[in-house]
Amino acid sequence: MSTSQVKKVPYLLTTPGVLFFALLLGAPMVMTFLLSLHSYDFNTGIQTDWTIANYIEVLGDPYFQKIFARTFGLSLLVTVICILIGVPEAYVLSRLSSKWRSIFLLIVLGPLLISVVVRTLGWALFFGGNGVLTMISQALGFGDEPVSLMFTFTGMTIALVHVLVPFMVISVWASLQKIDPQSEDAGLSLGASKMTVLRRITLPQAMPGILSGSIIVFALTASAFATPAIIGGRRLKVVATAAYDEYLSTLNWPLGAAIAVILLLANILIIVSYNKVIERRFANIFE
Amino acid sequence: MSFLKFESLTKKFGDFVAVRDMSLDIEKGEFISLLGPSGCGKTTTLQMVAGLLTPTSGKISLDGKDITETPPNERGLGIVFQTYALFPHMTAIENVSFGLEMRGVAKAERIERASNALEQVKLGQFMNRYPKQMSGGQRQRVALARALVIGPPVLLLDEPLSNLDAKLREEMRLELRILQQDIGVTTVLVTHDQEEALSMSDRIVVMKQGDISQIAAPLELYERPTNTFVSDFVGKTNLLKGEVTDNNQVSVNGIKFEVDTKMHKQGTRIDLSIRPEKFRMSNDKKGQEVRVDASIFLGASWLYSVSSDLGQLFVTQPNTGTAGYSKGDIAWLDWQKGALTLFEEAAS
Numbered sequence: 001m002s003t004s005q006v007k008k009v010p011y012l013l014t015t016p017g018v019l020f021f022a023l024l025l026g027a028p029m030v031m032t033f034l035l036s037l038h039s040y041d042f043n044t045g046i047q048t049d050w051t052i053a054n055y056i057e058v059l060g061d062p063y064f065q066k067i068f069a070r071t072f073g074l075s076l077l078v079t080v081i082c083i084l085i086g087v088p089e090a091y092v093l094s095r096l097s098s099k100w101r102s103i104f105l106l107i108v109l110g111p112l113l114i115s116v117v118v119r120t121l122g123w124a125l126f127f128g129g130n131g132v133l134t135m136i137s138q139a140l141g142f143g144d145e146p147v148s149l150m151f152t153f154t155g156m157t158i159a160l161v162h163v164l165v166p167f168m169v170i171s172v173w174a175s176l177q178k179i180d181p182q183s184e185d186a187g188l189s190l191g192a193s194k195m196t197v198l199r200r201i202t203l204p205q206a207m208p209g210i211l212s213g214s215i216i217v218f219a220l221t222a223s224a225f226a227t228p229a230i231i232g233g234r235r236l237k238v239v240a241t242a243a244y245d246e247y248l249s250t251l252n253w254p255l256g257a258a259i260a261v262i263l264l265l266a267n268i269l270i271i272v273s274y275n276k277v278i279e280r281r282f283a284n285i286f287e
Numbered sequence: 288m289s290f291l292k293f294e295s296l297t298k299k300f301g302d303f304v305a306v307r308d309m310s311l312d313i314e315k316g317e318f319i320s321l322l323g324p325s326g327c328g329k330t331t332t333l334q335m336v337a338g339l340l341t342p343t344s345g346k347i348s349l350d351g352k353d354i355t356e357t358p359p360n361e362r363g364l365g366i367v368f369q370t371y372a373l374f375p376h377m378t379a380i381e382n383v384s385f386g387l388e389m390r391g392v393a394k395a396e397r398i399e400r401a402s403n404a405l406e407q408v409k410l411g412q413f414m415n416r417y418p419k420q421m422s423g424g425q426r427q428r429v430a431l432a433r434a435l436v437i438g439p440p441v442l443l444l445d446e447p448l449s450n451l452d453a454k455l456r457e458e459m460r461l462e463l464r465i466l467q468q469d470i471g472v473t474t475v476l477v478t479h480d481q482e483e484a485l486s487m488s489d490r491i492v493v494m495k496q497g498d499i500s501q502i503a504a505p506l507e508l509y510e511r512p513t514n515t516f517v518s519d520f521v522g523k524t525n526l527l528k529g530e531v532t533d534n535n536q537v538s539v540n541g542i543k544f545e546v547d548t549k550m551h552k553q554g555t556r557i558d559l560s561i562r563p564e565k566f567r568m569s570n571d572k573k574g575q576e577v578r579v580d581a582s583i584f585l586g587a588s589w590l591y592s593v594s595s596d597l598g599q600l601f602v603t604q605p606n607t608g609t610a611g612y613s614k615g616d617i618a619w620l621d622w623q624k625g626a627l628t629l630f631e632e633a634a635s
């Protein structure tokens with residue numbers, strides 16, 4: 001084979017994969033984007049004109065602004081709670097003997113094996129007006145009022161945290177695995193207490209895992225659909241459910257497409273800039 | 288009175304005995320090496336001194352105080368770990384000042400003392416680098432400065448030079464020894480490198496499968512090993528099997544020669560050790576006739592592999608500036624009576 005032929009090999013080999021993604025991921029995205037540039041008429045449907053009116057409408061309308069604010073507030077809150085729960089969980093996991101570790105790892109990752117819809121419906125049963133939560137509250141004597149977390153921000157947060165905490169655990173766990181256990185011994189030998197070693201030596205080294213876990217959790221929350229749809233319903237819309245409603249209830253596909261495109265862009269923007277900050281901060285420290 | 292004292296120190300992992308009934312007295316300011324092959328329990332011993340492992344039984348005392356149960360963060364010992372175990376998220380100076388911070392030293396003083404410690408190990412201009420931005424040798428020095436800055440009563444070193452290249456390792460040996468003598472800190476070094484142990488220590492403890500095999504000063508250990516394990520592990524040697532045939536005489540493969548010791552009874556099977564450099568190799572037909580099988584030039588010396596009626600032998604001869612023997616040459620080996628060391632064959 002001549003060198004020019006050799007050079008072509010990698011391209012030829014990746015062609016099937018590239019085509020596959022171009023077709024199944026790229027094409028729908030381009031089509032969604034193109035769709036978002038048409039206007040919509042309630043009598044005649046989608047027009048053939050080109051306009052950015054949909055974007056102006058979404059960005060200018062307080063109704064949509066509130067939905068976007070709610071979505072990112074939710075994402076932030078879920079991320080923070082996932083850090084608070086996932087980091088200690090991963091730390092405890094890394095301290096267990098290998099037998100217990102595999103058992104607990106299975107428990108932690110177990111939820112990922114169940115469909116999101118099934119899990120969320122479970123939460124719905126738990127949260128609902130005559131659900132388990134109400135029964136518990138009545139049994140404990142907090143009055144006969146039904147307690148419901150359905151269609152509340154709290155309910156949505158709890159259900160999403162439950163779904164997403166495993167991602168944080170895996171990511172933090174992976175970076176805890178990379179820590180040289182002798183660096184903790186070194187901390188002890190220099191006079192630090194166990195708590196100080198954890199705070200000053202172990203946690204900072206787990207930081208890359210916490211940060212990448214945060215990116216995953218944030219992105220997945222911002223684009224989550226099933227959980228907000230079931231727990232939040234129509235009363236508490238997030239961006240994904242709002243786009244869905246534009247498509248299927250209002251039938252205003254171009255507006256729905258514009259919402260989806262803005263969500264995508266906002267997500268990319270946030271994640272890329274966050275990643276840049278992390279890279280700059282840790283470039284000299286971790287490989 | 289000894290400064291650091293082990294009394295019947297034993298560590299078991301399940302049924303496996305990693306360190307068995309080890310007793311040792313270390314003087315103040317002494318440089319002691321624990322030398323032995325991989326897995327013989329050196330690190331385990333060091334970790335017990337550091338408090339990172341609890342002995343199964345036995346006692347460790349420091350300056351007359353029993354520290355067997357003292358947690359590691361209250362022992363105040365300086366440790367350099369095999370992997371250096373620097374804190375990757377801290378710069379060199381932050382690493383070094385960590386121990387001072389834990390001791391409640393004020394920030395200004397902390398920085399001054401840490402920079403002095405880094406100057407001492409010649410890292411003055413690297414203070415603000417992260418470990419990842421430094422070479423292996425530089426990291427090793429940071430680890431050393433970090434251990435020394437707290438003014439520890441005892442410095443524990445776990446194979447601190449094993450990750451360095453040969454040339455740097457030799458330089459660091461010397462530097463470390465000079466630094467240790469300047470400060471006068473009692474030091475325990477763990478190593479599997481006999482050259483390192485010989486060149487740095489006041490005394491060497493040779494370990495074998497959790498037991499102490501011999502304790503001696505470097506020259507003594509090299510010249511008068513008390514068993515075949517030590518003579519083979521410390522330095523290179525030729526081990527021959529023979530039998531005591533008469534007073535002051537042994538026979539190896541039917542060849543008889545004079546020896547010094549009279550401690551062995553006639554008929555005893557013995558191992559006989561002779562170091563490669565104790566031979567004198569010449570053409571003057573005195574001693575044992577040998578044929579050169581291989582000849583390697585090492586710069587300062589020649590290493591020969593020769594065959595003879597005694598068996599295969601290694602011989603080193605100093606380089607005197609003239610050409611050495613080459614493959615196929617016939618030569619004669621001569622040696623002094625005292626060059627031979629005898630061990631009764633282990634009853635195995």
Ligand SMILES: Nc1ncnc2c1ncn2[C@@H]1O[C@H](COP(=O)(O)OP(=O)(O)OP(=O)(O)O)[C@@H](O)[C@H]1O
Pocket residue numbers: 300303305323324325326327328329330331332479
């Ligand atoms: N936590 C442990 N559990 C079980 N066995 C162990 C443990 N730590 C060490 N050992 C065993 O104890 C023996 C001594 O180990 P140690 O680490 O002290 O060896 P070493 O002399 O330092 O060897 P090296 O030169 O390879 O570092 C080894 O056989 C090792 O397998």
Ligand SMILES: [Mg+2]
Pocket residue numbers: 329330331
């Ligand atoms: Mg070791």
